[in-house]
Amino acid sequence: MTLSIEEIRQAPKALLHDHLDGGLRPATVVELAEEIGHTLPTRDITQLGEWFQEAADSGSLERYLETFSHTVAVMQTVDSLRRVARECVEDLVDDGVVYAEVRFAPELHTENGLSLDEVVEAVLAGFSEGMTRAAEQGKTIRVGALLTAMRHAARSMEIAELTVRYRDRGVVGFDIAGAEAGFPPTRHLDAFEYLQRENTRFTIHAGEAFGLPSIWQAIQWCGAHRLGHGVRIVDDITVSEDGTAKLGRLAAYVRDTRLPLELCPSSNLQTGAAESIAEHPIGLLTRLRFRVTVNTDNRLMSATSVSKEMALLSEAFGFGWEDLRWLTINAMKSSFIGFDERLAIIDDVIKPAYAKLIG
Numbered sequence: 001m002t003l004s005i006e007e008i009r010q011a012p013k014a015l016l017h018d019h020l021d022g023g024l025r026p027a028t029v030v031e032l033a034e035e036i037g038h039t040l041p042t043r044d045i046t047q048l049g050e051w052f053q054e055a056a057d058s059g060s061l062e063r064y065l066e067t068f069s070h071t072v073a074v075m076q077t078v079d080s081l082r083r084v085a086r087e088c089v090e091d092l093v094d095d096g097v098v099y100a101e102v103r104f105a106p107e108l109h110t111e112n113g114l115s116l117d118e119v120v121e122a123v124l125a126g127f128s129e130g131m132t133r134a135a136e137q138g139k140t141i142r143v144g145a146l147l148t149a150m151r152h153a154a155r156s157m158e159i160a161e162l163t164v165r166y167r168d169r170g171v172v173g174f175d176i177a178g179a180e181a182g183f184p185p186t187r188h189l190d191a192f193e194y195l196q197r198e199n200t201r202f203t204i205h206a207g208e209a210f211g212l213p214s215i216w217q218a219i220q221w222c223g224a225h226r227l228g229h230g231v232r233i234v235d236d237i238t239v240s241e242d243g244t245a246k247l248g249r250l251a252a253y254v255r256d257t258r259l260p261l262e263l264c265p266s267s268n269l270q271t272g273a274a275e276s277i278a279e280h281p282i283g284l285l286t287r288l289r290f291r292v293t294v295n296t297d298n299r300l301m302s303a304t305s306v307s308k309e310m311a312l313l314s315e316a317f318g319f320g321w322e323d324l325r326w327l328t329i330n331a332m333k334s335s336f337i338g339f340d341e342r343l344a345i346i347d348d349v350i351k352p353a354y355a356k357l358i359g
């Protein structure tokens, strides 16, 4: 059975890996750029959406990341950050997402003089507005922020401190992102050790454009609680002709400890981390019962949504409602909010809805 995107949109979903500056509406990019006189590749909304997708479709993470210069450029004021954050929540609600952790790098939004605190407060205000509007329409969504530090820069300690400062006001964790090759997570060890001492959770982009050493460092040196992508963990798995799989020590560790993988299939096709959805390691990792979650990464650059990613998986691997429920509960179990709140979403929202769908 293949489920369509329209069917999947009706089901509650949870999203752990989504970049705020990778999820703007093309129309909003055009409007905000006009307000500040920023030159875009085109002012036509449809063409701009296509431009982002094509430019991101580069086969390399470094070139993929260049497209963010246009979204980051229009997110330098309190009003624009707040608007983008509110629209993000609206778009997720529209896609049937009931829980999301959305990340952004505060240090990228200070070009016009905003402080890191002002950036965070603007985004959190936008998330709040989005959640309030959803509630007014009888829909519930809980959105938390992850603060990202750029791995090539040197502000991770400051961002870690910012995360701790805002942890009771809507920030639920920390992340590092940016070009992976040449920038190992251990460069930011002080930030990760600080977060651990502060009982604060974090994820690390690792095993996307670089392989096992990056994953190993993220987990065993830095103490990552989840892996952003982590897709290259398959390099530590050998599958023989009869389909039996042999896990190396690191892959076994990841599976044994139920370390969540924030997989982003479409994004991986664009950066060259996978050839096609059908060949994407998510099929094998699901079969081997790793703690797999499905994510969008950048909805604008990949022209995607959680429902679309799931529809692509349904088409490629025959995933049905049971599989989608498993993926959704995996994501909720892996979320950085407290246990009680997590359980409430699983028991009161996700399970009853899938019970109806499964019939």
Ligand SMILES: O=c1[nH]cnc2c1ncn2[C@@H]1O[C@H](CO)[C@@H](O)[C@H]1O
Residues within 6 Å of the ligand: 019, 020, 021, 022, 061, 065, 068, 072, 103, 104, 105, 108, 148, 177, 178, 179, 205, 208, 267, 297, 298
């Ligand atoms: O898939 C990815 N891998 C690594 N870095 C990324 C990815 N997507 C986005 N960013 C980077 O994270 C910053 C904050 O959101 C973005 O500006 C982009 O540079």
Ligand SMILES: [Zn+2]
Residues within 6 Å of the ligand: 017, 019, 177, 205, 228, 297
């Ligand atoms: Zn990412």
